[in-house]
Amino acid sequence: VTASYGLAASAIFAVINALKAGVTEIIDFDQALKNLQAITRATDSEVQGMGETIKDVAEKTKFSTGEVAEGMVLLGHAGCSATDYMQAMQSVANLATGTLSNLKTTADLLTTAVRAFGFSTVESARVSDVMANAINRSKLTLDKLRISFNFVGAAAAQTGLSIEETAAAMMVLANHG
Numbered sequence: 665v666t667a668s669y670g671l672a673a674s675a676i677f678a679v680i681n682a683l684k685a686g687v688t689e690i691i692d693f694d695q696a697l698k699n700l701q702a703i704t705r706a707t708d709s710e711v712q713g714m715g716e717t718i719k720d721v722a723e724k725t726k727f728s729t730g731e732v733a734e735g736m737v738l739l740g741h742a743g744c745s746a747t748d749y750m751q752a753m754q755s756v757a758n759l760a761t762g763t764l765s766n767l768k769t770t771a772d773l774l775t776t777a778v779r780a781f782g783f784s785t786v787e788s789a790r791v792s793d794v795m796a797n798a799i800n801r802s803k804l805t806l807d808k809l810r811i812s813f814n815f816v817g818a819a820a821a822q823t824g825l826s827i828e829e830t831a832a833a834m835m836v837l838a839n840h841g
Contacts, residue, residue, distance in 0.1 A: 689730060693718070696733030700749075703740035710746035717750045725757040727767060732757065735767035742775035748785040752778075755788040762796045765806040773810040780817030781827050794831050802835035809834060 696718075701711045714736060722729040735756055736749050744752065752774065760770035777791050778784075798804055804812075812834045820830040 689728065692730040693733060696730060696737065699737055700733070700740055700746075703737060704744075704746050704749075706746040714746055714749055717753055721753050721757045724754070725761050727757055727760070731767050735760075735771045738768055738771040739775060742771075742779070744775065744785065751785040752788040755792040758789075759792040759796055759806075763799045763806045769806055769810060773806060773813060776810065776813045777817055777827060780813060781821045783827075791827060794827050798831040798835050802838050804834060804838040808838060812837075 693715075697711055697715050700706065700714055701708075704710075706714065718729050718732045718736065721727065721732045725732075727735075732753065736753055739749050739752060739756070756767060756771045756774050759765070759774065760767050763770070773795060774788060774791055777795065778788060781791075783791060795806075795809060798809060799806055809831075813830075816830065816834075820833075821827075825833075
């Protein structure tokens with residue numbers, strides 16, 4: 665009898681913890697949307713669209729809605745508009761997944777590269793593919809590539825190098841120490 669009560673208590677405890685985690689995720693998601701609205705001064709309809717984008721990206725990737733929302737906040741700090749978020753977030757999540765990285769660092773790299781080369785966020789998928797290729801085919805890590813683009817990205821763009829040429833140069837440099 666004692667063992668069955670212990671087993672029942674464990675099951676109830678597990679259910680309560682699962683409900684608590686779900687409620688916490690809902691609260692975090694709601695707070696992230698409020699943060700995004702405050703940062704971007706987005707309208708209620710834009711916030712609703714961002715919420716749908718967050719849910720969509722979270723469903724398609726390994727990241728939770730809270731992590732995706734945190735990545736969107738970083739995009740907001742980089743000066744992106746609500747429309748930009750929705751266009752770039754899937755690319756950020758794909759790059760983070762493909763390189764086994766976190767969303768914050770990935771969002772930072774992607775916004776740095778997009779801004780340095782004067783691209784619109786529509787081209788974020790292209791930038792994401794270039795970065796994934798550079799990381800997966802060399803000794804580069806996402807963090808090393810992010811630091812490199814912080815120093816070299818704008819200068820490379822001003823001298824007429826493409827993002828592909830710049831990433832290839834970073835690959836060669838990383839492979840040779």
